[in-house]
Amino acid sequence: MRIVLQRAKEAAVTVSGEVVGKIGPGLVCLVGFTEGDGEEQIRWMVDKLIHLRIFSDEEGKMNRSLMDTGGAILSVSQFTLYGDxxxxxxxxxxxxxxxLVATRLYDRFNEVVRDRGIPVETGIFGEMMDVSLVNDGPVTLILDSPNNSVDDSP
Structure with missing residues (x-):
């Protein structure tokens, strides 16, 4: 499982001219899956993502997580993350x-994030989407889950 995340002041995804997902401060997550990904990778990735300290504290240092800030996630399916x-x-x-498998995994990923109390807006799986954001920083990171063996701690 791979996520390219961008810290955002605001973001939206549009399909056929209609806004289908929109957030204020938080993260834009481009989410991709590869063979062998499943529940373990999703849970590992969600834990890493929501606790990653990439938001500024009072002193301007990246010391706060999405859980700390109360931000949201705009989740966009992105099979091209596995383009070689x-x-x-x-x-x-x-x-x-x-x-067919990636759709199920993507829906499950969003469900696990929501279960952790993080608001999630999404695009539409398999559709052509226009994603807009005001990148905060800019801060852009690439997260890869351990493949098929989740021994690493997030």
Whole structure:
């Protein structure tokens, strides 16, 4: 499982000209899955994501987490995170999970985040989406879950 996250002052996702998800301060999360991802990877990633200290404290240091700030997540499915561009000029997406499985995993990821008390807005899986945000910082990070063995602590 892979997430590219961006700290945002505000963000929105639009499908066919209609805003389908919108947040104020929080994180924009582009979320992708690969073969072998499941409940363990989702839980590990959610714990890492919501407790990652990337928001500024009173002294301007990145010392606060999403849990501390009460921010929201704009979650956008993104199979292209598993695009392999090492050979040729066209990305190979063979490492991306199949859509039927990825849809279930994506829905479960959003459910686990909500269960932790974090508001989540989403795009629409498989649709062409326009994502807009005011990046705060900018702060952009890439999170990869341990594949198929969640021995690492978040």
């Amino acid at each position: 561009c090492r050979k040729g000029r066209r990305p190979n997406f063979m490492a991306a999970e199949k859509p």
